[in-house]
Structures are given as structure tokens and as C-alpha cells.
Amino acid sequence: MAELLFEIPGIESGRAVGLFLIMGVFILGIYYMRRKKLPYIRRVAAIDAIYEAVGRATEMGRPVLCSYGRGGFGYAVIAAMSILGHVAKTCAETDTRLLVPTGGSHTGYLTRELAVDIVKGAYAMAGKPDVFNEDDMPFLSGEQYSFTAGYIGMLVRDRPGAVIMTGGHSSEAMNIAEMSNLVGALTITSGTYVSNMAALACASDYIMLMDEQPAAGAYLSQDIEQLATIQVIDIYKVMSLALIVVGLLILNLTGNNFIGRLLAT
Amino acid sequence: MSWFFKSKQVNLAILVASFLIGFVPYFLKIPQIYGFATDLTNVASVVGQFTIVIAIYSQYRRSLKFIRERRKGWVYNIYLLVLMSAMILIGFTWGEHSDAYMLLVNSIVAPCSSVVYGILAFYMFSAGARAFRARSLKATLLLTAGIIVLLYQAPLTGAFIPGIEPYAVFLTGTVGMSLSRMFAIAIITGAIMLNVRMLTGRELAFLGFAREEED
Amino acid sequence: MGEKRSILQMMATYDKRWAYLLLFILVLLPMLRPIGMPISVSQLTREYLGQLQTLEEGDIVLDSWSTEYSGYMELKPGMIATHKYFIKNGIKLFICLGHPEGLALVDALFEDELKGYMKNYDYTYGEDYIILGFALPNQAATLAMATDFQGSVKVDWKGDSIKGTFLDRIETGADIDMIVDFTTGAGNPGLINHIVLTFETPMVQNQIGVSLPGSFMNLDAGLITGLLASTKGGSELELLMSEPGPGLIAMDAFTLGHYLLIIFIVIGNIGYYGWSRRTSEERDGTTIR
């Protein structure tokens, strides 16, 4: 590691830059969340894919199965909840049955409460609160493997026309995607880590790569907090790109590892 | 007293305070708070283990519901509850190192856990066989990289065509690695932003506040 | 579907369960009749062994098993070979489990696989190695162990005190000479976050294939110093150390499994160009279009 560019008294050596970067996210985040004006966000292709999938299931007279992951309140799960809300609304409007498997981890019961509220709310908003059926949102299990088994059981029994598997799924995702392909459902998945992304890209009809899912969630919800999140992420992405480009240029043209030393730990 | 637990402000204050206790000692040179922070970290790791009771409760409740309503597969749920209770009982009575308990772990958990993941080899196999088709430029790139690495990974190939190693290592160690790196750099900000939303009290659903407002 | 399907159509749209059955048979067959195909050793595995060789007799290694039983099936050859190295060279180990199922692995590794070997080198519990049990369930526990070892760890996995053992030498993560992490990747990020990053302790990993991309990244960034990749890496280590074990036996099935997938990919492509493309089937269940 390169030697440090600077030290600040009172702060552990080599850690100041990390602290500043984190504080930067806080400051930018709060700033963008307080703004009244909704920012521009590109409409990602995943959104069309979702509507197409729901439409296909409706045409075929088969249900839609939409899950939001099996973890606790993470970044992916919260985005998935926005998507679930929209899927639920579309399903309610088109009288398509919606199945939502829940559970899958020790904290799965916490997220379930929110998911039920969201789906219930979507049905109410579509003017069909009486159509909502909580039995279509079963709590499968608090353990991963039997959650998966239950999920597959739902696929085989109810033969959905579309499977929208968003949020944080891990190794069970491949299992579900292949089984959903076997029962002939149009499958939309989201990858939350690299090997999972590569495998699901092969196994599903449409995949939301990396943070396309939060971007889709933010676009659909038009919620200022979610939009602000995407904005801050984009700023940091551009910043990291700039650091890499500038760092490489300075280092290789002048031999001065300025950025390397700035980021030294 | 219940106002104290119910108050959004109190919970938010606890959240922020414990966040700072976890966060600050790493950056600031204040030796006095190290010991305290470590103690609280220890406490947090123990508190987290208590959630298992909730998982067990959910399992019992779901199974009992199945049994009560005589839903499909209710007999399996009786079996589940009996076996689970028996194993917990054995564990508590004779200890988790006793022969009886270990026998159950080795005979049931070991093979099943291996199957649950091992079965993914088959799913990977069929997904690969389906997707690796030269449909377009994108698909052809995937196919080429995949075939080279697959060939290299088969140990026999390396013995006969040693020249394949640099190509495969380039694809996994350089191309694949830059994907991981890009992913890591891009994803971290989202996680911090979620924390910002939670700490500023805008995202408190994880504490059950979304539910509250409905009631 | 028509009554009679052409061969090309069959190649494009076979029932995948036939492929499953074939894979099953091809994995089991070479175990009934081993072929003993030759293998080569990769640079990565040589570097991993090089890292182990930096240790000296009496050095203390944090031996983390962040794997469930299933991951063990993949990491077993590397685990056995690595532990043989430690036993042979008198390295002190304290074993921390990062997953509850790790309990079953202690018996599987030390009783079933290494008992005779340990006896040969007089490698004894308490003196040379200590099992701390499920000591790393999460990052909090790892952090606690790294900053205040004696305060957070008091007993071994059977509840016996660890006072008076070689663990007395450890106060913080700085006193650990190396971390060896047998992991399924999702295991425990705490080791890197709270020990490597803070105390610059060298760490080597034996990683399952699924999580390799992340490990390559950390290897390149210097967060880990050695990497043993999946079963293949384990078998290469066996070859390199001249300690044949389960890894080398597995390699026949490993080769056949890979070749079968390649054959099926070729069949799929023939079927695609011969049939699917001409009939312009709309959907074939994959994003890769």
C-alpha cells in the first residue's frame, strides 16, 4: 500500500478517507431527500418486462407469483416491495390471482408484515379490497430449504404464468428459476451477487442485473427517498470512475501515485 | 410506560446511539470507549441469538394450523413437530455432544444439506445447456468464455492442452474479477443509503412502524 | 407437438430430465471403476502452498470453518490437505465454526480422515489445536474476538476453560499469525473486515466455486494472500504435497461432468441452428438472446 497522503489528528491513521466517504453519502442523501423536485430516472427495461409478464399470465388465465426475497430489511428487499406493490395493483386491476410466498429466514416474519400491508393496500387502491386473500401469501417457513421446497410446491401446484422473483434470493434462486421454467412460466429474476447474476441470466427470461431492481422500484414508486438513493449511488459511481481514470492517468503519466495515496489505508 | 416503547423518537434515538457506538470507535482515537463498545458488541451478538425462539414459534404455529385445518400434508406436520421436539429434548437432556444427538445430526442434516446444494449442479447444467447457444453476439461471447473455462476446469484438459490455462485464468481472474470489482464498488453506496434512510427515521418499517400507522 | 419429431428438433427441445439422469450416471461410474486421468497443477494452488510455507513451527493460525456440511463436500480435499500440512509442520490451530453444521464436520475431519495422521505426528488436542466451536456466528462475534480475545472467548466447544493453553498468547487479532478460511463465501465477512483490515493479518482462503469471483477480487486487492479454488484446487494441493486423498479420486467424475455439459451445449447449438431458429420460436427461457 502506498504511504498516506494526509493524517488528521484524533482520527485513526488511514481511516479518514473512509469516514469522509461515508459522511458524504449521509450529506448527499439527506440533501436529495429534502428536495421537493422529483429527479429524472431512466425507465429501465425491466419495468416493461414485468408488465409483459403479468399481461401474459392474465391472457393465459394463470396466476402471477411474485416474491420479494427471503432476508430481512435490506436494500434489495425494500426495492422489491415497491415492485410487489405495482404487481399487486396490476393484478388487482386485471383480476389476476397473485401469489406471494413469504418467509425463508429467521427475519422473514418481519418483512412479511410489510408485504401483507402493501398487497392489501394495492387491492384497496384498485377498489377491490374484498378480492385480497391472505391465504395467497403463505408464510412457508423460517428456514431456507423448506421455504424453497414450499415455493416449488406452489409452482408445481398452481402453475403460474409469470414468476417475478425479486429481492434478495441466494442459492435457492437457481432452483426456483429452473423449476419455474419447467412449469412454463415466464420468469423474471434479479441477481444480487455476481455468480447468482450469471446463473440467473442463463436460467430466466428476464433478469434485473445489479441495481436495476432498486432503479425499477424507485421509478415505479416515484418516492423521493428511493429516487434520492439512486441519485446518490450514481454520484458515487461517477466519482469512482473519475478516481480510477484520473488516478491511472496521473500515475502513469507523471509517476505520482496521488490518488493511490489519497485512498491509502 | 408503554409510551416509551411505542415512541418513534425513543427507538430512533436507540438506533442512532447504537449505530454510533458501532461506528465511531473505528475512526476516532478515544481509547476510553473501546472497551464499552466491545462489551456492547458482545451483547448484540448474544441478543441476536434469541431470535431463534421466534423462528421456532412461527414453525409451530404454521404446522399446528395445517394440522387443525387438515390441509394437504398435515400428517407430515405432526411428524415434523414430533421429530423436532424430540431432537431438541435430546439436545437439552444429554447435551449437543452426546452420541444420540450427533447421530441425528450426522444421519439427517449432513446428507440433506449436501443434497440441497448438490442438486444445484443439475439446475446449473440444464440452464447452461439451454442458454449457451450462439444466438447473438452477446450470447456468443458468453458461450466462448464459458466453453474455454469449462474445458480448463475439466482437469484432464489441462494435462493435455496446458496452453489453455492462461486463457481461462484471464477470463476468470481478469474479466470475471473486474465484474466482481465493479459490482462491489457500485453496490456499497446503496447499502449506506439505506442506513441513512433508517437513521433519519424515514425507513422504520423494520421496527414495525408501518404496521402501527394502519391500526 | 407433432407425432414424429426430427432429430434436430429433439436436440433443441429434449426433456432435461434425461440430461439429469446422464449426469448422475457419469458421476457414479468412474467411482465404481476409477480411470485415473492425469491432471495439472495451477499457479494459484502453487501460490497458496507458498503462503502456508511462510508459517513457522509454533505459529498460531485461526482456522475458520464458515461452511455447512454441503460446502464441506466441495472443500474436503483442500481441508484435508491443508490440515495435513499444519499437522506435519507443528502449527497451532484454533478452530472457529461460522456455521452450526460445522459441529458435524469436526468429527468428519478429525475422526474419519485425519486420526491416524495426527497420531503419527503426535498432534494433540489442547496442546496443538483447540476447537472453540460456533464462535463466529456473525460479524459482531468476530469483532469482539478480534478486539478482546480473552474477554470474549473463555471456553472451548465442550465448555472447558482455555486458560493455560497456547491461546493465552492471544490478546487481539494482531497475535494471530495467519487466518485460514474454509468458506462458502456467504460465511463470515467479519474476518476480512475486522481482523485482516485492522491488524493486517495474512489470510488464505479455500473457497467454493460459486463464490470464487469475490475471492479473486479480494486476492487482487491484497485482502487475502492465497486462494485454493474448489475441489479442483484441493486435488492439486494433494498432488503438490504428494498426499493423495479424495480430491484426486474425484477428478475423473469432475472431468466427465464438465465434458458432458460441453457436449450438451454443442447438441443444443446444433438443435438451435437446425430447428429453433428456422421455426423462430419466440421464447426459450433465457435472457441470453
Added chain:
Amino acid sequence: MFISQIFQIFIAFCLFTTLYGKGNPLRSWAEYTYLAAGTAMSVMWAWTYIRNHAVIGLQAGELIWIPAIILGVMMWFRIYPKYSYISRIPIAFTMGIGMGWSIRTNIFTQFIRQINATIVPLFGQGPMWLFERTVIAVGVITMMSFFLYTTEIKGAHQWSATFGEYFMYLAFGAVFAGTFMGRLGLFVGHMQSYMFPVWKQPYTIAIALLVFVAMLALERTGWGEKLSA
């Protein structure tokens, strides 16, 4: 011991019948057995962890564990909707601490260290090094440009994003192959434990065939679906 070994082989093959894609009682039985044992094991380990830390610590007179146990018990109130608010404090506490120690280091391992590892001297270490390091930098930059959402993708950005997308699919090929190797290694290792020592081989083959035939028979007669969970 012998019975345990045979049982392991049997339950494993019962669970493998999932691949057939139809429900059958053998699979349901294996699944519920696993669920029961797995959950029970989690309970035992949670208890062991609590005992080894809090209980033994308390016996040694460390008072810090008293609030730990109180907070842990408060967590249980989550299951009574009426009093679930009591569980908020321990959740806020554990979440807060967890958030603190995870972001404080993730920013280094995932962001700073990764950017820093990309900024290296390109020249002077041979053409291969120059090529690899350039590929990494170009790969990271172009792929990341594909994932920008607050701008319209057009012009030079379009070029970069398209290149990044192609690059990503090249990487997916390699990553997929690696993942397949891992899963195959697991499956091979698992089967190995049923084929060695050699005495197990006849039993393993016999059980595999038996389960396979039973599965087909159950499916044909229609009993499979009926008796499964």
C-alpha cells in the same frame, strides 16, 4: 453406525427425486425430516452460544450480560401483535450496532481498496501485465457506465455502455463456468462419501435404483401427488 450410513444414503436419494419435478411422499418425508432436524439444530446452537457467553460470563460475575438477556427476552414479544412494540428496542439496538460495524469496514473493503487496486502502474512489467490491467480498468469503467440511471444513455456514453454490456456477458460466461464447477464439485464429493469405502457401493447403487423405481411407480399410479405434502 451401519444403519446410520444406510439411512443417510436413503434420505439423500429421496431428496434427489425433486429433480423429477413431481411431488412424491419419499421427497416430502425427507424434506420434513430435514426441516425438523435442521431447526432443532439451530436451536441447540443458539442456546450453546448464549450459554458459552452470557451464562458462563454471569457466573464469572460479569454484569454486562444481564441487559443482554433482558434485551434478548424482549425480542420475543415480536410474536404477540399486541405487545410487539416491546421488541422494537432490542431490534433497534442490534440493527444499529450491526449497521455501524458493517458500513465502517465495507467502505474500505468494497470501495476504497477496490478502486485503489485498479490504479496501478501499467508500464514496465511486460505486455501481458499492461493488457490485463487495462482490461480490468476498462471493464470496470464501461460496465459501470451501463448501470447509470440518472442520465439518458446516448453519444459516447452509449458506446461505453454497449461495450460494457458485452464485456459483462463475457464475464458471465466465465463466472457461470466457475459456479458450475463448484456445484459439480459438491455433488461429486457428496457421491464420493457414499461410494467410499468400497463396501458402500452395492448399497448405494441398490438404494438409488430402489428409490428411482419407487418414484416412477408412485408417479404412474397417481399415488405420488396424493400422498405428498
